[in-house]
Amino acid sequence: MSEKHEIATSSIQKEPAYTEAIRQPLDTVRLALGERVYVKLRGERELRGKLHGFDQHMNILLSDAEETITHIKFDPVTNEEITSKTTKTSEMIFVRGDLVILVSIPRRAA
Amino acid sequence: MPLFMSLFQSLLMKKITVEMKNDAVVTGILQTVDHHLNLYLENVETREQQDQIHLEAAKFIFVRGSTIRYIHLCASDVDVFVLEDTTRRDIRQETDI
Numbered sequence: 001m002s003e004k005h006e007i008a009t010s011s012i013q014k015e016p017a018y019t020e021a022i023r024q025p026l027d028t029v030r031l032a033l034g035e036r037v038y039v040k041l042r043g044e045r046e047l048r049g050k051l052h053g054f055d056q057h058m059n060i061l062l063s064d065a066e067e068t069i070t071h072i073k074f075d076p077v078t079n080e081e082i083t084s085k086t087t088k089t090s091e092m093i094f095v096r097g098d099l100v101i102l103v104s105i106p107r108r109a110a
Numbered sequence: 111m112p113l114f115m116s117l118f119q120s121l122l123m124k125k126i127t128v129e130m131k132n133d134a135v136v137t138g139i140l141q142t143v144d145h146h147l148n149l150y151l152e153n154v155e156t157r158e159q160q161d162q163i164h165l166e167a168a169k170f171i172f173v174r175g176s177t178i179r180y181i182h183l184c185a186s187d188v189d190v191f192v193l194e195d196t197t198r199r200d201i202r203q204e205t206d207i
Contacts, residue, residue, distance in 0.1 A: 053193040094181040
């Protein structure tokens with residue numbers, strides 16, 4: 001098994017085009033640098049903005065970001081959930097990685 | 111040096127706005143940063159908010175990195191092209207083992 005694995009990695013190293021391919025999950029995010037992305041965060045928060053930087057902790061830097069916070073209230077009389085949304089904008093925002101649930105990138109970049 | 115630590119090193123003496131996980135928002139001049147992204151701010155101003163923890167009297171604040179939600183920066187303080195290149199290089203180093 002280990003021999004097969006070594007052969008596979010050595011053939012990848014010989015072919016430069018492969019190094020640009022998606023081999024690790026974080027490569028997909030790397031290819032989205034400079035593109036607008038959608039980030040879902042803990043606490044019913046979402047961000048849309050242009051991705052300029054990230055690291056292995058998923059700390060993220062976005063520009064022209066729009067934050068949407070969804071407030072969910074439960075109405076005990078009607079048994080309905082009442083949702084309301086507030087949006088905020090920021091020209092340059094750093095997001096701490098421990099809040100990030102997912103990053104969605106444009107199909108073009110993927 | 112980690113990517114975002116070096117970013118914040120380049121923002122020393124610049125005004126930044128930190129939004130914490132308890133919804134407190136403080137604006138101040140960044141003095142020091144470490145690799146946990148702990149921050150030390152001076153000339154702190156707090157935004158008036160309902161049920162906010164009272165920080166009005168504080169002029170110097172040390173923020174533990176783990177309590178940070180967002181940091182709002184001035185777009186002109188960040189060179190996005192350098193940051194994108196550094197991100198590509200760092201992530202490749204992390205993943206190419």
